Amino acid sequence: MSGGYDVELFVDGPDYDLLCTICRCVLRCPVRVACNHVFCKTCILQWLRRQETCPCCRKPINPSCMFVMYKLSKTISRLRIKCNNEGCLATFPLSEEFLHSSSCQFQRVPCPHQGCGSLVPRSALEVHSQHCQHWSQLCPLGCGTLLTQDIQPQHNCYRQLRQQVEAQRQSHRAIAGALRRKMRRMQNAMTHVRRQVALICESLEVMGEGQEGEDEEVEGEVYEGYVEGDTTGESNASSSSSSS
Numbered sequence: 001m002s003g004g005y006d007v008e009l010f011v012d013g014p015d016y017d018l019l020c021t022i023c024r025c026v027l028r029c030p031v032r033v034a035c036n037h038v039f040c041k042t043c044i045l046q047w048l049r050r051q052e053t054c055p056c057c058r059k060p061i062n063p064s065c066m067f068v069m070y071k072l073s074k075t076i077s078r079l080r081i082k083c084n085n086e087g088c089l090a091t092f093p094l095s096e097e098f099l100h101s102s103s104c105q106f107q108r109v110p111c112p113h114q115g116c117g118s119l120v121p122r123s124a125l126e127v128h129s130q131h132c133q134h135w136s137q138l139c140p141l142g143c144g145t146l147l148t149q150d151i152q153p154q155h156n157c158y159r160q161l162r163q164q165v166e167a168q169r170q171s172h173r174a175i176a177g178a179l180r181r182k183m184r185r186m187q188n189a190m191t192h193v194r195r196q197v198a199l200i201c202e203s204l205e206v207m208g209e210g211q212e213g214e215d216e217e218v219e220g221e222v223y224e225g226y227v228e229g230d231t232t233g234e235s236n237a238s239s240s241s242s243s244s
């Protein structure tokens with residue numbers, strides 16, 4: 001296990017004295033021991049678990065007598081490194097490594113959908129998310145259905161259906177109302193016609209007894225149906241409206 005930074009990461013080959021003799025990488029959190037040799041902190045701590053002598057000069061090391069080299073650490077943090085992500089050409093100071101990787105478009109990030117587990121370059125995450133087989137989302141219309149890639153295309157939201165049914169019911173009500181109004185107008189016209197006919201009949205009766213039979217025939221033939229319908233017309237209309 002390497003404690004330091006991989007030499008390959010750096011834009012310019014780092015100086016030899018910036019390397020740790022234990023891991024042969026660029027010093028990460030450098031510490032100096034009593035004999036003045038410098039190592040990565042984790043490297044020397046691991047080494048001391050096995051033997052308490054310097055890996056360079058074999059002099060004994062007192063673990064309580066080690067100094068963190070802040071200045072050297074700062075110098076190293078200013079060295080420029082290359083982005084580790086395939087395809088990315090960015091370079092930046094070592095200290096900005098985290099900052100860059102948290103926004104690098106080539107950084108592979110896990111798909112947020114549960115059960116997917118894919119690692120996708122950040123730049124492709126949006127497209128992946130839209131087509132991910134593990135995509136799921138509650139119906140945006142609020143019916144409570146959990147939509148998935150399979151369900152979504154054929155999801156007939158019952159809220160949508162309910163709205164359609166309600167719209168249909170309203171248009172039916174409007175049509176029924178218009179029909180009822182039309183019927184009433186026809187009934188009124190019929191009443192008027194009947195009165196006119198009655199008046200004509202009366203005047204014909206006055207003109208002579210001999211033509212009575214003919215009058216009756218005319219009335220029966222043309223207006224019998226209307227007369228019958230008219231006497232019960234109101235109750236029919238109201239009963240049909242209440243049943244619909």
Ligand SMILES: [Zn+2]
Nearest residue numbers: 020023040043
């Ligand atoms: Zn090291």
Ligand SMILES: [Zn+2]
Nearest residue numbers: 035037054057
């Ligand atoms: Zn030494």
Ligand SMILES: [Zn+2]
Nearest residue numbers: 083088090104
């Ligand atoms: Zn990058």
Ligand SMILES: [Zn+2]
Nearest residue numbers: 111116118132
């Ligand atoms: Zn996914």
Ligand SMILES: [Zn+2]
Nearest residue numbers: 139141143157
């Ligand atoms: Zn729905």
